[in-house]
Amino acid sequence: MYKFLARRLLATIPVLAIVAVLVFLMLRLTPGDPAAILAGDAANTEQIAKIREGLGLDRPLIVQFGIWAKDILSGDLGESFYFKMKVTSLIGQRLEATVSLATLTIIFAVFTAVPLGVLAAWRFGGWFDRMLMGFSVMGFSIPVFVLAYILIWIVSLKLGWLPVQGYKPISEGFWPFLRHLILPAITLSVIYIALIARVTRASVLEALGEDYIRTARAKGLPESRVLIRHALANAAVPIVTVIGIGIALLIGGVVVTESVYAIPGLGRLTVDAVLARDFPTIQGVILFFSAVYVVVNLLVDLSYVFFDPRIRY
C-alpha cells in the first residue's frame, strides 16, 4: 500500500511539472515582451526593467524556467498588476466561494445522479431509462449559461423564490449563504449529473448481469438490497472514477456559472484576469486548478481500495 502510494505520488510529479512547463511557455510564446505583459499596461519603464531582471529574460530559457519554478515551489505565484496583490493571497481570498459552490454541486449531483442511474439500469430499456438517457444527452448539450438564464428567469424572476445573483459568505449566516448558492449549484450540476448518471447506469447494468445477482435474488433478498448492496457496491469504481474526471467539467462550468451569478470566486477571477490580460493571475489560476484536478484524481485512485476490497496496492 505505502509502496503504491509513494509510486502514485511520484507519478503525479511529472504531470504537474509538464503543466508548469506549458504554463511557463504560454507566456513566452505570447507575441511581445513578457516583462511588459507581466507588468501590465499601466506600468512604467522602471517597473518593466525590474520585472525583466527578476525573470532573468536575458538568460537562457531553461534558466528562466528554473527561476520561475523555484518561485512556484516556494509558494510564490507572482504579483497581480491588476488587483495589486500577491496572486496566492488573491486565490486564497476567492477560494471560499468556489469551494462552497463546488461542494454543494458535487453533493447535489452525486445524490441525484447515482439513484437515477441505478433506477435506469434496473428498468433497462423502459421509459424511465430512455427518459434519463434523453436527459443526459440534453444535459451535455445545453450550455451552462443558457441554463443559468432559464433558471434565473423562472425561479428568480417569475416565481421570486431565490435571489437573482450574488453571494453571501457563510459567516453571514447559513441560510442566506445557501439561498444564493442553490441556483448556481443546480445549474452547474446538470452536466455533471448527466455524466455520472450515464456511467452509473452502464456499470450497474454490467453488474446486474453477473451470477451473484442471480444468486442474491434466488436467496430471496429484497430487490433494493440486491440493487444497492450487490449491484451498486460492485459498480462503485467506475462511478468514483467519473466523479473525479468530471471535476474538469466542473472547473470549466465554475468559470461560466460564477460569471453569470456574480459569485466572487476563482472562476470569476479567471475571467476578470483574462479581460485585464493579467498574466500572473491567469498563470496562477491555471496552475492552481490543474493541481486540484490532479490531486483529486490521485485521491480517486486511492479510494479504489475502499470501494473495492479486491484491489490491493
Add this chain to the structure above:
Amino acid sequence: MAIPNPGDAGRGKIDESLSTESADVVRHESAWERARRSWSVRIGGTVLLILLFIAIAAPWLGTVDPTLFDAGSRDLTPGKEGEITTLDGEAIKHKFIMGSDSFGRDIYSRVLYGTRVSLIVGAFSAAVALLFGIVLGLMSGYVRWLDGPLMRVMDGIMAIPAILIAIALVAMFRASVLSVIIAIAIPEIPRVTRLVRSLVLTIREEPYVEAAISLGTPAWKIMGFHILPNTVAPLLVQGTYICAFGILVEAILSFLGVGLPPDIPTWGNIMSEGRSQFVSFPHNVFFPGLFLAATVLAVNILGDGLRDTLDPKMARRT
C-alpha cells in the same frame, strides 16, 4: 429503431437475386448503411443540414445586415415593427421577429448570421484537432522512443481543464476566428492522439499488418493504407463530439467577453450584450441560447447515432 426507408426497401435484395454468384451469400449490412438508417443520425443530420442552409442562405431569409442599427428601434420586443437605417442612411421598415437589442440591431438577423461562425468554428476546430491528433497518434504508436515523452506531454495538457486552456490561449493571441479555432482544438488534441495511438497499437498486431511488414512495405505505406483506414469510424465519432464542444466553447468565450470581437455576430456575443438587460428583455439571451442549445444537441445526437452504428465497441464502453 430501424424503420426502412421506402425508397431503399428491398433494393439490395433484388440486385442480389439477379446475380447468381451471390445467391447464397448472406448480405451483411455495412456499418455505413446501418448509420444511415439510425434515427439519431437522421434527426441530428437533418437539423444540421437545416442549420447549414440557414448559414448559407442567411442574406435571403428576410434578414438585414446584422451590423445595422437604428436608435429609434432600441429594445423592441419580438414581433414588433420598426425602422432600421441602412448603410446608405436610408430608413427602411423592418419587422423584428426576435426583437432588437439595446443598439437597435435586429436579433433575428444576428442570430441567423451567427450560425455561420458557430458552424465554421465547430467544424474547423474538429478538423484541426483530428489532424494534429492523427499525426501525433501515428507517431506515438509507431515511433517507439517518441511514445513516452509525447504521451507525458499529452497527460500534462489533459491535466489542465479544457476551457481554461482555450481562455488562456485566446487571451494571449487576440481573438480572431482562427485563434479561437486553434484555442479550442489544442485541449482536444490529446484525446484524439490517445485514441489514434491505442488504435494503432491494436491494429499493428493484426496479421495483415505483420504480413505487410514482412513483405518490406515502408512504414508510411502501412500507416496510410493499412492503419489509417481502420481509424476512420472512431475518429468520425470523436470528431462530432469535438465539433459540439467547439461550438459550445466558442459561445462561452464570446459570452464571457474574451472571444471574438463584439462586432462579429455570434450567438455568444448576442447573449453577452443581452445579459445586462436580461431582467427586462430576456429575448436577447433566449433566442441565441435556443439556437445554440439546439445546434449542440443536434451534433451530439448525430455523434451518438454514429457511435452506436459505426463504432459499437465504443458504444459498449459508455
